[in-house]
Amino acid sequence: MPTEIxxxxxxxxxxxxxxxxxxxxxxxxxxxxxxxxxDAFDEAMKLNSSGPQVPxxxxxxxxxxxxxxxxxxxxxxxxxxxxxxxxxIVNHRIPLELIDRVRxxxxxxxxxPVEQKEKYANDQASGEIQGYGSKxxxxxxxxxxxxxxYFHLIFPEEKTNLSLWPKEPEDYIEVTKEFAKELRVVVTKxxxxxxxxxxxxxxxxxxxxxxxxxxxxxxxxxxxxxCPQPELALGVEAHTDVxxxxxxxxxxxxxxxxxxxxxxxxxxxxPDSLLVHIGDTLEILSNGRYRSILHRSxxxxxxxxxxxxxxxxxxxxxxxxxxLPELVTEAAPAKFPPRTFKQHIQHKLxxxxxxxxxxxx
Ligand SMILES: O=C(O)CCC(=O)C(=O)O
Ligand SMILES: [Fe+2]
Numbered sequence: 001m002p003t004e005i006x007x008x009x010x011x012x013x014x015x016x017x018x019x020x021x022x023x024x025x026x027x028x029x030x031x032x033x034x035x036x037x038x039d040a041f042d043e044a045m046k047l048n049s050s051g052p053q054v055p056x057x058x059x060x061x062x063x064x065x066x067x068x069x070x071x072x073x074x075x076x077x078x079x080x081x082x083x084x085x086x087x088x089i090v091n092h093r094i095p096l097e098l099i100d101r102v103r104x105x106x107x108x109x110x111x112x113p114v115e116q117k118e119k120y121a122n123d124q125a126s127g128e129i130q131g132y133g134s135k136x137x138x139x140x141x142x143x144x145x146x147x148x149x150y151f152h153l154i155f156p157e158e159k160t161n162l163s164l165w166p167k168e169p170e171d172y173i174e175v176t177k178e179f180a181k182e183l184r185v186v187v188t189k190x191x192x193x194x195x196x197x198x199x200x201x202x203x204x205x206x207x208x209x210x211x212x213x214x215x216x217x218x219x220x221x222x223x224x225x226x227c228p229q230p231e232l233a234l235g236v237e238a239h240t241d242v243x244x245x246x247x248x249x250x251x252x253x254x255x256x257x258x259x260x261x262x263x264x265x266x267x268x269x270x271p272d273s274l275l276v277h278i279g280d281t282l283e284i285l286s287n288g289r290y291r292s293i294l295h296r297s298x299x300x301x302x303x304x305x306x307x308x309x310x311x312x313x314x315x316x317x318x319x320x321x322x323x324l325p326e327l328v329t330e331a332a333p334a335k336f337p338p339r340t341f342k343q344h345i346q347h348k349l350x351x352x353x354x355x356x357x358x359x360x361x
Contacts, residue, residue, distance in 0.1 A: 011134055012148050014114050016225035026137065026144040028232045036264050039230040040298040040305070043266045044254035052260055054267045054275070055080040060091035062193060077190075078197030081278050085291030086258055088273040089190075094182045096272055101175045103251055106308060108169035109150065110223045120166060122151065130164040146233040146299045147224045154180040154310065155217035180217060180310075183247060187215070187312055190245060190276065198286055200326060208285055208324070209244045209314040216315070222307045224255065227299040235297035235305070242345055243279030243311040250275075253305040259294040266298070280344060281314055284336045287323035316342040 015024070029037065047053070057080050061073030080087040109117070122131030130152045135145045153160050154176060166172045191209075192202035209215055224235040235255060248256070256267040256275070267275060283292040299305065314321065322338035339347060 011114050011117075012144075012146055013110075013223065013225045016227065021228050023146075023227065023229050023233055026142050027146055028229075029143075029234055029237075030141075033234075034232060037231050037234065037298065040253070040255045040266070040300040041302060043257070043298060044268070047266055047268060052265055054086055054088060054258060054265070055084055056088045056090060056270060056273065058090050059093075059189065059193075062189065063093075074193050074196045077193050081194060081197065081282075081290040083291075084258070084260060085278040085283070085293040086267075086275065086295070088267075088270040088275050089186075090270070090273045092186050092274055094179070094186065094274070098175070098179055098182060099249060099272075101171070102179045102249065102308060103306075105166075105169050105172040105175045106150075106221045106306060107251065109166045109172060110148075110221070110306065112168060116168070120150070120164075128164075130161065143237075145236055146227050147222050147235045147297075149223060150219075150221040152219055153216060154219045155184055156213065156215075159216065176219070180219075183310060184212075184217065186247070186274075187217070187245060194278075194282065194286075194290065198289060198324075198327065200324070204324075205244075205282065205285065208319070209281060209312075210319060214315045214318070215244070216313045218311045218313065220309045220311065222297070222305075222309065224297065224299050224305040224307075226301055226304060228301065230299045230301055233299055235299045238294055238296040240283075240292040240294055241277050241279040241311060242281065242341070242348065243277070243313050244281040245312045246277040246279055247310040247312075248275040248277070249308040251304075251306040253300070253303050255297045255299065255305045255307070257296055257298060259296075264296075279311070280348075281321055281341065284321050284339075284344070285324050287327040287332060288335045289327065314341050316340065 057077050059073065061069045064070055117132050120132040122128055122133040124133065124136060132150050134148045137144060150166065152164055157177065162173060165176065188206060191206040195202050195204040222236065227233050238259070250269065252269045254266055254269055257264040258267060278290045278292055280292045282290050317340050320338045320340055321344065323334045323336055328334045
């Protein structure tokens with residue numbers, strides 16, 4: 001019997017390079033969302049220095065032998081995590097040359113012809129989410145996003161499956177492994193600072209989300225082709241990250257927007273920085289003191305945008321996430337029910353399906 005062959009999803013890159021001047025209806029956002037959309041470059045130009053901007057936190061102070069300097073640095077990070085839930089970090093100590101190589105190998109992979117990239121296609125139907133992919137329509141509206149991506153686990157090394165990583169360019173694996181190791185050090189540093197910011201001992205948050213053995217780092221390279229109608233589309237639709245922390249690196253093309261103070265604010269591109277999101281998991285553990293901010297990505301007409309998101313996640317089922325007892329008081333009762341990471345994701349999906357179902361068509 002012939003086996004049924006699932007058609008591959010259409011790659012946004014192929015669509016974009018076909019020379020179309022209007023985008024297919026599946027990519028057109030609902031009218032209510034369209035008022036606030038635009039070309040990312042136009043939005044970045046409008047960014048005005050008097051308006052709110054994503055804070056920049058210099059981590060150098062945390063390496064100081066002077067306790068007062070370290071405490072000031074923790075205080076700055078804590079403020080950013082409470083107020084925005086997202087920040088640029090500078091002096092993270094990852095060699096900048098390595099970061100440039102990460103950019104090069106990721107771009108190198110996406111520069112391959114689509115047919116070659118298809119050899120790495122993921123298989124979402126059978127549950128293999130690692131590999132090259134594009135969003136599949138998962139609701140009645142068939143809504144799609146203007147991006148293709150590559151997704152794979154990068155840490156801990158013994159849990160990685162190198163057969164699912166790109167083999168081209170040939171230094172992709174070596175560079176990405178090295179980046180994962182360097183970034184893992186920053187994860188520990190950020191988590192200890194964030195623990196101290198809550199008045200907890202340094203190792204607390206890291207331990208609560210699985211520590212060196214269990215905490216997973218998943219990389220998603222988002223590839224956003226040029227879009228002929230950026231005022232109608234979104235690269236990634238509005239969401240909060242389910243992770244504990246997310247690190248984001250870009251090819252310095254603007255696109256990320258944060259929903260802050262009732263408005264969409266575009267993130268400036270800060271040289272030599274990494275952008276860090278507090279994800280839902282830390283929002284839950286901190287009982288809402290740290291925020292997981294709503295964000296999305298715009299696309300543009302002029303330049304391909306690439307971003308490298310690394311999601312740091314607790315194990316799916318072995319840890320129950322709930323506000324830390326130290327942070328729950330009569331005045332600040334628990335804001336979140338206990339859930340495993342898997343249950344949290346399912347709960348969000350369920351809520352979203354309900355919203356899609358009830359929203360006017
Ligand atoms: O590309 C970006 O700037 C954001 C991507 C993002 O939010 C995500 O992959 O979760
Ligand atoms: Fe995100």
